[in-house]
Amino acid sequence: MDFNDSHEEAAYRAQVKTWLEANAPKAHVGSDPEGSDSLADSRAWQAKKAAAGYACITWPKEWGGQGGTPLQSVIFGQEEAKYPIPGNPFQIGLGMCVPTVMNFADEATKARFAGPAIRGEEIWCQLFSEPSGGSDVAAARTKAERAPDGSGDWIINGQKVWTTGAQFSDFGIVIVRTDPTVPKHKGLTMFWIDMKDPAVEVKPIHQMSGGSGFNEVFFTDLRIKDSQRLGGIGDGWKVSLVTLMNERLAVGGATGMGWSQFMDAARQTPGMDGGPALKDSSLREKLADWYVQAEGLKHTRNRTMTALSRGQTPGPESSIGKIVSAVQMQDLANEALEMLDQYGIINDVDLAPQHGGFQSSVMFAPGLRIAGGTDEILKNIIAERVLGLPGDIRVDKDVAFKDMPTGR
Amino acid sequence: MNFDFSDDQKFLKGEARKFLEANCPTSQVRKVLEDDAKAYDADLWKAVAAQGWLGAAIPEAHGGLGLGHLELCVIAEELGRVVAPIPFASTVYMLAEAIMLAGTEAQKSAYLPKIAAGEIIGCLATSEGPGAVSAATVSANVDGGKLSGVKIPVTDGDIADVALVLAKEGGQPGLYLVDMAGVVREPLKTLDPTRDAAKLTFSGAKAERLGGAGEGLNLLEQILDRAAILLAFEQTGGADRSLEMAKDYALERYAFGRTIASYQAIKHKLADMYVKNELARSNAYYGAWALNTDASELPIAASAARIAASEAFWFASKENIQTHGGIGFTWQMDCHFYYRRSRQLSLVAGAPRVWKERLVSHLERRNAAA
Numbered sequence: 001m002d003f004n005d006s007h008e009e010a011a012y013r014a015q016v017k018t019w020l021e022a023n024a025p026k027a028h029v030g031s032d033p034e035g036s037d038s039l040a041d042s043r044a045w046q047a048k049k050a051a052a053g054y055a056c057i058t059w060p061k062e063w064g065g066q067g068g069t070p071l072q073s074v075i076f077g078q079e080e081a082k083y084p085i086p087g088n089p090f091q092i093g094l095g096m097c098v099p100t101v102m103n104f105a106d107e108a109t110k111a112r113f114a115g116p117a118i119r120g121e122e123i124w125c126q127l128f129s130e131p132s133g134g135s136d137v138a139a140a141r142t143k144a145e146r147a148p149d150g151s152g153d154w155i156i157n158g159q160k161v162w163t164t165g166a167q168f169s170d171f172g173i174v175i176v177r178t179d180p181t182v183p184k185h186k187g188l189t190m191f192w193i194d195m196k197d198p199a200v201e202v203k204p205i206h207q208m209s210g211g212s213g214f215n216e217v218f219f220t221d222l223r224i225k226d227s228q229r230l231g232g233i234g235d236g237w238k239v240s241l242v243t244l245m246n247e248r249l250a251v252g253g254a255t256g257m258g259w260s261q262f263m264d265a266a267r268q269t270p271g272m273d274g275g276p277a278l279k280d281s282s283l284r285e286k287l288a289d290w291y292v293q294a295e296g297l298k299h300t301r302n303r304t305m306t307a308l309s310r311g312q313t314p315g316p317e318s319s320i321g322k323i324v325s326a327v328q329m330q331d332l333a334n335e336a337l338e339m340l341d342q343y344g345i346i347n348d349v350d351l352a353p354q355h356g357g358f359q360s361s362v363m364f365a366p367g368l369r370i371a372g373g374t375d376e377i378l379k380n381i382i383a384e385r386v387l388g389l390p391g392d393i394r395v396d397k398d399v400a401f402k403d404m405p406t407g408r
Numbered sequence: 409m410n411f412d413f414s415d416d417q418k419f420l421k422g423e424a425r426k427f428l429e430a431n432c433p434t435s436q437v438r439k440v441l442e443d444d445a446k447a448y449d450a451d452l453w454k455a456v457a458a459q460g461w462l463g464a465a466i467p468e469a470h471g472g473l474g475l476g477h478l479e480l481c482v483i484a485e486e487l488g489r490v491v492a493p494i495p496f497a498s499t500v501y502m503l504a505e506a507i508m509l510a511g512t513e514a515q516k517s518a519y520l521p522k523i524a525a526g527e528i529i530g531c532l533a534t535s536e537g538p539g540a541v542s543a544a545t546v547s548a549n550v551d552g553g554k555l556s557g558v559k560i561p562v563t564d565g566d567i568a569d570v571a572l573v574l575a576k577e578g579g580q581p582g583l584y585l586v587d588m589a590g591v592v593r594e595p596l597k598t599l600d601p602t603r604d605a606a607k608l609t610f611s612g613a614k615a616e617r618l619g620g621a622g623e624g625l626n627l628l629e630q631i632l633d634r635a636a637i638l639l640a641f642e643q644t645g646g647a648d649r650s651l652e653m654a655k656d657y658a659l660e661r662y663a664f665g666r667t668i669a670s671y672q673a674i675k676h677k678l679a680d681m682y683v684k685n686e687l688a689r690s691n692a693y694y695g696a697w698a699l700n701t702d703a704s705e706l707p708i709a710a711s712a713a714r715i716a717a718s719e720a721f722w723f724a725s726k727e728n729i730q731t732h733g734g735i736g737f738t739w740q741m742d743c744h745f746y747y748r749r750s751r752q753l754s755l756v757a758g759a760p761r762v763w764k765e766r767l768v769s770h771l772e773r774r775n776a777a778a
Contacts (some may be wrong), residue, residue, distance in 0.1 A: 001477060001697045002410050009409070071409075263771065278772070281765070288764035289719075291771065292712045296687030299694045302411035309409050317686045324683060376672070382682055385676035387655055392671040 005075075006309060012072055013220070016054070016079045024083035032176045041086035042133035046120025049374045055118050056094055062100050064114045070309040089165050091209055093117055097173045099205055101192055109192075113171070123194065125126070125169035126239065127160040127217055132406070134370070135377045137175070138237055139186045139396075139404075142219065144176040144191065154178075154229075155190065156222040156313030160373075163276045166202045166244070169195045173243065180402040187401050187407075190234030191228045199223070209363040215216035257357045259290040262336055265353045269339055277339050290332055298323055316386040326368040333361035411693060413478060421482035424461075425489070429457050432490045433740045440493035440602045441745070445597070447567045447604040450733050453494045457526025461499055466572050467521065471521030477700045481692070488645030491749045493602035497563040497642070497756065501635040503530025506572055506583065508633070510619035510627050515585065519570065528603075531568035531610055533559035533586075534628065540762050541574070541626060548575035548610065550628045555586055555615035558607065565606035566595045572622055575614065581624035583631075584615035600748035603756075629766075632757050633710035637695035643717035643753050650724035650746045651681045655733040661733075663769045674731060681724045686712075688720035708774070711767035718760040721750040 005013055015354035019055050025045070049055040058075040059065020066072075098117045102110055116122040133139035142158025156176055166172070172195050179187035193200065197223035204212035231239040263278065267286070278284070300321070304314040336358035337344035347359040369375050383389040398402050413421070432452055440446045456462065465480040474478075480500070487496055504523045507515055522528045532540045534558060536548065548557025555575055557727025565571065571586045592609040619627045655678060660667035668674050695713035698706040725746040729736040736743045754760060 001414075001693075001702065003411070003697075005409065024778050104497045126424070137577075260775075265776065284768040285761065285764045287771075288711075288715060288767045289766065292691060292715045292719075293687060295694065295712050296690045296716055299411065299684060299690035302409060303693065305409045320683045324687070368707070369530060376676070379676040380672065380680035382679040386682060387651075387675075387678055389655070389658070389675050389678065390667060393670065393674065 004214070009071060009075060013075050013079065016076050017361065019054070020079055020083060021054055023052070025085060027084060038086045039089065042135055043120040045086050046088075046090055046118075050119040055120075059118075063110070063158040064118050065240075069308065071305065074235045074305060074308065084379075089123055089168065090117070092126055092164055093122075093171075096243045097124035097126050097192075100173055100190070102232060102237060103189070103242055104239055105192070106227065109227070122170040123165060123168055125163050125165045126243065127163055127166075127172045127174040127193075128243075129160065129162045131159060131161050135374055137240065138188065140175055140177055140188060142174070143180070144189060144224075145180050148222065152226040154224050154226065155169055156191075156193070156219045156224065156349045158219055160217040160219075161214075162205070163202075163215045163217050164213065166195065167204060167219050168251070171195055173215075173230065175240050175308055177401065178233055178236075180310060181400050182234070183398055184396060184401045184404065186234055188240070189233050190230040190236040190239040191224055192230060193222065193224055193228065197222055201325070207367060209360065209367065211364075222390075228403055257333055257336070257354065257361045259287055259294055261354055261357065262290065263287060263330055265336055265358070267352065283335070284341060286335055290328055295310075297321055297324055316382075319378070319382055319386060322368075322372065323382075326365060327375065329361050329368060330365035333358045333365060337362060409528065411697070415618070416464065417478055418481050420479055420758050421486060422687070424486040424707050425538075426484050427455075427459065428486050428490045428492065432492050434490075434745065437491050437493050437602055438742075438747055446599075448491045448495055448564075448602075452492065454526060455548060456492075456494060456496070457524075460524075461500075462496070462504075463520075463524025466504060466520050469514055470738075471524040473524075476665050477638075478696055480638060481696045481699075484632060484638045484641035485645035488642030488749075488753075489649045491646060493747045495531070495567060495603075496530060497635065497639060497753075498564040498568065499523060499528070499530040502757075503570060503572055504630060505634045505638075506532075506618060506627070506631045507585075508609040508624075510583075513617070515593070515618065519585070528569040529564060529567050531562050531564040532560040532631075533565065534569045534574040534653050535559065535561060540758065541628075543581050544672045546574055546581055547571060547577055550575045550577040550582065550584055550617075551643060554612040555584055555610045555617055556612055558609050559614075560607040561581070561598065561602060561605040562595050562608050565608045566604050571608065572618065573610070574628060575615070576624075578611040578620065580622035582621060583616050583618045583624045583626055583627050585611065586613050586615045588613075600752035600754075601620040602745065602749070602750050610702045629707070633707050635697060635757050636710040636714040636763070637692065637699045637752055639757055640688065640692040640695055640713035640717035642687065643721040643750070644692050645686045646749055646753070647688060647721040647724040650743075651678065651747075654724075656679055656727040656738075657732050668731075677727055677731065681720075681727055684720040684723050688716040691716040708767065708770045711763045711770065714757070714763045715760050715767065718750075718754040718763075720772075721746075722752060722754060725750040 020068040046055060054064050054076055054103055055069040056065040058070055061067040094117060098113060101113055116330040117124060128144060129136050130140050132141050142160060144154040146155045147153040147155055171192055173190060175188055175190050177187050199220050201217045201218040205214045205216055207214055222326060231341050266278035266283055267276050269277040271280045300317050304318045307314040347356055352359055436449055440449050453491055457623055460473045461483050463472030464475045466481060470473035485736065502518060507519050515710055548555060555573060557575060568588050569717050572588050573584045574581060576583055591613050594607040596605045596607055599606045640730045658674050661668045695709045699708035702772065729743045729747060732743055735741055
């Protein structure tokens with residue numbers, strides 16, 4: 001047992017460090033990691049990485065990747081994170097959308113899209129969730145029908161929701177209903193679309209936290225070619241599984257306010273007897289629990305890294321990350337507010353400790369517990385895929401989609 | 409990055425599992441539980457000694473296998489899985505670790521070969537009454553090499569040959585090796601009768617100091633740090649077994665026309681158990697690394713391992729009973745073995761709340777130093 005790189009890993013890390021030292025930005029540019037204000041910086045950094053062979057490290061060479069190992073990608077990510085790099089609006093596209101295109105599209109399409117995506121010239125988004133189905137993606141109602149002119153084209157109508165980055169995306173992959181007369185999983189088909197088409201309307205969602213990192217996307221008679229189909233007609237669900245395989249890796253966990261920020265704040269906040277709140281035993285117990293959870297996740301990642309380093313598939317333990325960190329984010333931030341007592345209601349970056357980090361965590365945590373698989377869906381996944389418990393009874397399994405009961 | 413056990417260590421783990429499945433089925437545990445006269449499974453103790461496990465981490469020069477602490481960790485996990493009714497923790501994690509840590513060459517030569525051979529059973533005697541142990545709770549006193557005082561409860565105190573006792577000498581706490589011959593032992597009724605305990609009364613027992621004068625509490629912390637990591641592996645083993653029992657039962661039990669494993673209330677409960685068990689395992693692994701390398705992070709790693717493992721085993725053992733429903737509450741089912749053992753292991757080396765306080769104190773010091 002040790003935490004050292006293997007010889008190959010150490011050599012790769014050294015090479016990455018040298019390159020980053022020469023090329024990575026030294027000071028922060030832009031402000032909003034998901035916003036478009038830093039998009040030009042993000043694109044420039046992505047292009048630089050692509051030219052040096054540090055974008056899409058794990059992609060096969062025939063796609064324009066490096067054919068590298070997952071661990072090389074992790075090593076690059078670790079080293080890159082030490083620099084004030086701009087936000088990464090390419091993650092969803094390169095992690096999920098473009099690999100789906102590369103798996104299912106024709107040669108001409110693949111040749112057209114891979115390069116610009118790798119270089120950050122074109123951004124992709126993923127259009128799966130709908131107002132009628134978040135956890136139940138297969139309940140999608142957005143429909144595609146053949147154009148009546150016999151051209152083989154498709155006409156798409158409907159609405160997607162919670163689409164990250166739709167406002168600045170050039171292309172997207174979309175799952176739509178092509179046959180409502182068969183059970184829901186069988187009537188879906190996947191396409192890629194041009195997000196700049198006038199028939200596509202993007203509206204930002206005003207989140208309860210105040211920000212707008214996600215969008216609603218409306219399709220009104222969006223006409224597309226049959227050659228934009230990814231996989232067979234009615235095979236959309238199978239295609240989406242390939243896309244979603246990577247989602248939980250791409251969504252990641254909570255960042256920002258953790259046990260160490262809480263400890264700093266508790267040192268500077270008066271407790272019940274006038275001494276520092278850090279001396280309150282109830283806070284100390286909770287602090288210990290959060291530390292232990294955070295360390296547990298860190299060392300679980302180390303176990304995953306070890307498997308990758310050995311060329312093995314990581315075990316199922318990597319599935320616990322988001323479920324633990326999202327819940328902790330909410331509880332820890334709320335405890336910090338209660339520690340601040342009356343002052344905790346102040347949501348002002350100039351007045352609140354940690355620049356209001358605890359306040360924004362409290363307001364963002366509900367979203368993190370839902371995004372990329374709700375707590376409940378993630379527990380189902382652990383129960384079914386890890387522990388081997390049976391799936392839920394599906395009352396809609398053999399019912400034609402059009403006959404399915406619907407509510408809100 | 410190599411944050412895993414080696415193939416050899418995994419092989420040892422597999423062999424240990426096979427050995428314990430054959431030699432320590434729950435029917436054997438039940439015999440110790442139900443027979444008041446049976447303090448432990450003496451046959452299993454002999455068999456475990458013959459495997460060399462008691463001396464796994466003891467150097468060859470002192471009669472052990474000289475393997476290391478990672479090997480001891482994998483054995484501990486397997487012992488925890490089968491709730492082994494033997495004084496392994498008292499003898500190996502506490503007495504042997506204490507002597508390896510602070511013993512003189514003479515003390516090492518006197519005790520370690522006998523421990524490795526299974527010839528002596530040890531115990532750690534620190535508590536004198538309710539509440540956390542501190543300098544203020546120690547009345548036992550050593551004067552002129554003779555120990556007098558009362559310790560209660562002392563796990564394995566009814567069967568031990570050697571006790572490691574926290575006592576004061578000239579007002580300063582120290583740790584003392586005490587031969588149990590002549591010590592009055594009164595067996596106690598305990599929550600987990602598969603791990604007995606006694607009240608010990610020392611009246612001028614011959615006592616030999618381990619480590620420096622006045623170093624008792626410091627040394628005790630170091631010993632408990634080491635024991636906590638090994639205990640965390642036992643707890644993780646017990647927690648994993650509890651989850652398996654719950655899963656197996658849920659898959660077989662039908663209610664309202666389907667297996668209860670198909671209800672989300674049960675699935676989510678078992679998923680929660682899995683999450684806690686993995687957090688415990690990852691923290692225990694880090695503890696194993698710190699123990700094996702004697703890292704400066706050892707006290708923090710040990711605290712985290714103990715807190716996570718105590719939480720995981722408590723949760724898994726109580727929710728295993730809940731998953732079983734009424735049958736889980738019966739004496740005949742084995743669920744309560746794990747529930748009892750989870751209490752024993754969480755309390756025997758200081759309760760989790762004490763360790764949480766220690767952890768935060770260490771973090772404060774580390775932050776102040778940084």
